[in-house]
Amino acid sequence: MATPIIETDNLHLFYGQKEALKGINLSFQEKGISALIGPSGCGKSTFLRSLNRMNDLIDGVTITGNVLFKDQNIYAPGEDIVALRKQVGMVFQQPNPFPFSIYENVVYGLRLAGVRDKQVLDEAVENSLKQAAIWDEVKDDLHKNALALSGGQQQRICIARVLAVSPDVLLLDEPTSALDPVSSHVIEETLLKLRYDYTIIMVTHNLQQASRIADRTAFFLQGELIEVNDTKTMFMEPARQETQDYISGRFG
Numbered sequence: 001m002a003t004p005i006i007e008t009d010n011l012h013l014f015y016g017q018k019e020a021l022k023g024i025n026l027s028f029q030e031k032g033i034s035a036l037i038g039p040s041g042c043g044k045s046t047f048l049r050s051l052n053r054m055n056d057l058i059d060g061v062t063i064t065g066n067v068l069f070k071d072q073n074i075y076a077p078g079e080d081i082v083a084l085r086k087q088v089g090m091v092f093q094q095p096n097p098f099p100f101s102i103y104e105n106v107v108y109g110l111r112l113a114g115v116r117d118k119q120v121l122d123e124a125v126e127n128s129l130k131q132a133a134i135w136d137e138v139k140d141d142l143h144k145n146a147l148a149l150s151g152g153q154q155q156r157i158c159i160a161r162v163l164a165v166s167p168d169v170l171l172l173d174e175p176t177s178a179l180d181p182v183s184s185h186v187i188e189e190t191l192l193k194l195r196y197d198y199t200i201i202m203v204t205h206n207l208q209q210a211s212r213i214a215d216r217t218a219f220f221l222q223g224e225l226i227e228v229n230d231t232k233t234m235f236m237e238p239a240r241q242e243t244q245d246y247i248s249g250r251f252g
């Protein structure tokens with residue numbers, strides 16, 4: 001099998017004394033969608049956030065084990081976190097556009113990286129908004145405040161903002177749970193197109209969503225990875241009783 005793009009090796013994470021991740025070994029091949037599922041508090045978001053060092057911001061966090069991105073340990077001393085987060089971008093549950101224009105939201109990371117050429121910025125805006133499937137809706141309003149858009153449109157602007165800096169990996173933490181069903185459907189369709197160009201790792205509470213769009217699914221329970229498999233097998237023939245109980249709605 002090809003080398004994974006991201007791989008965790010015996011990853012433990014403690015919030016103070018509480019062990020939220022208990023030795024997770026999980027690898028992700030390039031491209032496609034992986035879903036992380038499991039009941040509330042099982043460590044899905046913690047795991048996702050550990051893949052681009054978002055937990056480093058929290059006081060009292062201790063992490064042991066390795067996270068390899070393209071074979072490099074992202075927790076190694078001297079690792080460039082800004083560069084890492086460009087390559088491994090994140091979209092959150094609540095759409096969080098900046099209170100600027102649509103255009104300025106999308107070029108934010110490029111401006112931070114020192115890009116000044118208007119043509120380069122314009123092209124990045126058009127390409128990213130097209131990939132996030134929102135270009136047609138906003139192309140005549142690029143200088144409108146992004147906060148004036150609907151929640152679903154704001155979430156697609158957030159996806160475009162991440163795509164503009166050309167990441168390899170997109171991390172999404174329940175990207176549709178704050179949205180109505182129509183907007184959620186549009187985001188799912190968008191992810192199904194992006195899966196050909198990006199490695200997408202998504203936390204979802206919505207088992208139907210996982211079964212609709214994920215190629216692979218990983219089931220977490222109480223800080224442990226219980227099972228990972230291609231999505232169809234996971235839902236049709238789970239290997240573990242805990243997985244069976246969860247997907248048949250016995251808990252969670």
Ligand SMILES: Nc1ncnc2c1ncn2[C@@H]1O[C@H](COP(=O)(O)OP(=O)(O)OP(=O)(O)O)[C@@H](O)[C@H]1O
Pocket residue numbers: 015018020038039040041042043044045046047058205
């Ligand atoms: N900042 C924090 N400080 C202390 N404990 C935390 C923190 N964030 C999460 N935890 C704890 O770590 C455990 C895992 O939480 P996490 O948010 O990763 O779970 P989750 O599976 O994503 O849950 P949910 O589906 O409810 O979002 C929980 O017991 C939670 O209370």
